[in-house]
Amino acid sequence: MHRFPITDARLVPIFEIAAAHHLAVFVHCGVISVGVRKKLGLTSPFDMRLSNPLDLHPMATRFSQIRFVVPHFGAGMLREALMLADLCPNVWLDTSSSNHWMMYEGLDLRTVYRRAIDLVGQGRLMFGTDSSYFPRGWNAAVFEQQTTALYELGLEAVQAEQILSGNLEEFHQPRLAAVPPPAATS
Numbered sequence: 001m002h003r004f005p006i007t008d009a010r011l012v013p014i015f016e017i018a019a020a021h022h023l024a025v026f027v028h029c030g031v032i033s034v035g036v037r038k039k040l041g042l043t044s045p046f047d048m049r050l051s052n053p054l055d056l057h058p059m060a061t062r063f064s065q066i067r068f069v070v071p072h073f074g075a076g077m078l079r080e081a082l083m084l085a086d087l088c089p090n091v092w093l094d095t096s097s098s099n100h101w102m103m104y105e106g107l108d109l110r111t112v113y114r115r116a117i118d119l120v121g122q123g124r125l126m127f128g129t130d131s132s133y134f135p136r137g138w139n140a141a142v143f144e145q146q147t148t149a150l151y152e153l154g155l156e157a158v159q160a161e162q163i164l165s166g167n168l169e170e171f172h173q174p175r176l177a178a179v180p181p182p183a184a185t186s
Contacts, residue, residue, distance in 0.1 A: 085116075
């Protein structure tokens with residue numbers, strides 16, 4: 001959207017600050033459509049060559065203290081988002097929005113969820129970090145689609161709650177830096 005790659009050296013100081021403070025970084029990959037632009041009849045002139053989730057890999061590995069969030073299961077780049085999340089345990093996938101991108105691959109939400117759960121587990125999936133835009137507000141239909149897909153997959157209520165709210169609540173808990181073990185004394 002901003003016409004530079006996620007690996008641009010100008011971003012390193014931002015990642016260093018985020019890493020030092022154990023913050024999260026939200027990285028929108030894949031197809032991006034800004035609803036208000038569409039309503040105004042404006043195009044979305046975003047360079048898709050800069051939207052591959054795999055481009056995040058060097059930064060996610062370099063800055064392992066940062067929790068990176070990739071919304072909409074990679075927004076049309078599911079395979080790449082899953083590869084990234086599989087390789088980088090600090091990458092989380094957000095499930096929210098209409099996931100309109102599924103039409104590009106003939107997928108349904110149950111299949112997308114199943115692939116994500118099978119590969120990265122339900123512990124790094126969360127709903128709600130990028131689910132709306134102004135002035136639309138809360139979209140109950142999106143939530144209903146998500147809960148229906150989880151129900152149809154046969155997830156137990158506690159597993160669905162983990163994805164729909166628990167992971168996001170846990171995600172916002174402060175992360176402390178690892179404390180090195182005390183030095184051995186003789």
